[in-house]
Amino acid sequence: MEKTWNNKAWFLVLPVLVLVAFSAVIPLMTVVNYSVQDTFGNNVFFWAGTEWFEELLSSDRFWQAMVRNLVFSFIILAIEIPLGIFIALNMPKKGWGVPVCLVLMALPLLIPWNVVGTIWQVFGRGDIGLLGYSLRSLGFDYNYVNDPYDAWVTVILMDVWHWTSLVVLLCYAGLVSIPDAYYQAAKIDGASRWAIFRYIQLPKMNRVLLIAVLLRFMDSFMIYTEPFVVTGGGPGNSTTFLSIDLVKIAIGQFDLGPAAAMSIVYFLIVLLMSWVFYTVMTNYDSGQ
C-alpha cells in the first residue's frame, strides 16, 4: 500500500509534546545542566564536564546506599509478594466479607506517606509507642533510634504494613477473574489444592503479579518519606537509601553538581529496571 505523507499530522502531536516538555524534559535538562557544572551560588557556574559522574561512581557512599536500597527492595518484595498472594487467596469471594475486606485492605493505601512515617515513629517509641513499649515490657531490647538492626526491622515492617494491600488487591482482581468452570474442571480432574494454585491461579495471576513486582520495586527503590520521618536515615547511615542520600547531598550539603549527577544516574537505573520489566511483561504476553 502506498503510504500517505502528511506533515500536518505533527501539529496534532504538538500539545502533548509541549506538555511533556514542560513537565518532564525541561526540568530534567536543568538537572543535566547542573550535573556538568560547578556553582558556589550567585548564579556563577564553572564547567566541570564528567567530573561529578566520575566522583559519584567511585564513591563508596553512593554504592553503599545503592546496596542498602537493593537489599531493602529485595526483602520487602520477598515478604510482600508471597504474603499478598496468601491473603488474596484467603479473602472471601462473595458475600458481605468482600466489601469489608476490600475497605480494610485499601485503608493503608489511602494514608499519606509522611503520616505513615509518623504513625510508625510513634508506634515504635519505647516510652509511649505501643509496639516499642510492649516489646520492651516483654524483655526485648528494642530501640530503632540506636540499633541499626531494629531500625531496619521497623522500616521493613512499616513498608509491609503500608503496601502489602496493593499486592493483595492486584492478586484478588486476578483471582476473581477466573471463571468457575476452571475450578469445576480441576475438581473433575482430581487436582490437589496445590495443583489448583500452581496450574490455574498462579498462571491467571501472572500478569497482575508482574505489575505488582514492578510497582513495588520502583516504589521501594525510590522510597524517601517514611524512613526519613522514622529514622532520618540513621542510626549512622544504616537506613540511608538512595533518595535520602540524594537529598542530603543536594539540600544538606548544597552540592548541586554531585546531586544532579547522582539524580541522573539514579534516573537511568530506574529507567533500565522499568525497561527490563516491560520487556519481560510484553514477552510474556506474546506467549514466549
Next chain:
Amino acid sequence: MARIDCNHIRHAYGPHPKSDKDYALKEVHHAFEDGGAYALLGPSGCGKTTLLNIISGLLHPSHGELLFDGRDVTNLSTQERNIAQVFQFPVIYDTMTVYDNLAFPLRNRGVPETDVDRKVRETLEMTGLADMARRKARGLTADQKQKISLGRGLVRSDVNAILFDEPLTVIDPHMKWVLRSQLKQLHRRFGFTMVYVTHDQTEALTFAENVVVMYEGEIVQIGSPAELFERPKHTFVGYFIGSPGMNVMPVAVEGRNARLGSQTIELPGAPKAGTAGAIELGIRPEYVRLGRDGMAVKISKVEDVGRHKVVRASLEGREIAAVIGEDGTVPAEPKVRFDPARINIYADSWRVEMGA
C-alpha cells in the same frame, strides 16, 4: 462404569425455595443404566446442566439422593465420585503442554507414568492432537482447546461415567461430526456410561440410544429417537423434536372421532381421556398427506428445504405444516388427510393412550 440412580432429586439455587417456580430441577427420578449412552435434550434453562452438575457432584441437590451402583454418593465429593465431565467452553491449563494437559487427571490420581504415557498417546491419536502434543496449550484455536478438554474427559478408563455439557458448541461442523462418531465408537468399545447434554436435536438423536427430554425442570420423556418422533408423550416433545415440529390443534373428542371446527377426523381408537382438560390432537407434518381429498386447506407458503418441501397451510383457521417430497406438487384445490395410525391425542399436554 456404573448405573446412576437419581432418587427424587430436586434442586433450587436459592436458599429458601417456596413454590415450584424456585426450583431449577422440579423432580427427577430416573436411572441411567450402566453402559448406556444418554442424551439430555431440552431448551436453554430447562435444568439439563443442573442435573449434570448434580451427578458429577459440583452441585449438592436440595432434596433427593444419588446412587452409583446402589451406593449412596450424594455427599461424596466430585473427586470421590470418579466422574469425567467436559464443559461447554474449553478449560485448559495454559501453562502446560497439550500432552501434560491430558496427563493431568491421571497424574493427579497417581497413575504410573508408563500407563499415563500409553493412555495419553491413545487419546491424542483419537482426538487428532498427536502432532501438537509438545506444544503449549495457550495460543491454540478454540476448537483445538476444546479437543484438549474432551481428551481430558476421555483419558481415564476407570471412570463411573463421562458427562458432556454441550461439548461441541465451539467446534466447526465437520469436526463436530467426526468427534461425535468417535465418541460413539468409544462408547461401543469401552461401554462407558455417557450422558450428553445438548439443545441440538440432531446431536442428541445421532449420539444416544436413549434421549431424555427435559422441559422446565422436569423430565418429560425418555425414549429412543424413534419413540420420541412417533409417540411424543408431551406436546413440548412434539414441538421440540422434528423440523418442523408437530402440528398440535385443539379438538373435541367423540368416541373414535375428533372434531376440529367443522371437520371430523377419524382416530385409530377411542382415546382414554377424561372429559375435563384441554384435548389436543398432534400429527407430525411428515404424516399430513396433501392431495385431492380430505379437508380443504389454504396454502400460504411452500418452503424448499432441500431433500423435501415444507408446505405451510391453514386448516380451519389454524396454521399447519405438511412435508411433501422433493418433487411433490401442490394440487389446485389442495386438501389434507391425517394418517390415522400416526395421530396422537393429548389431554392437558400429556399424551393419552387409545382404547379399542
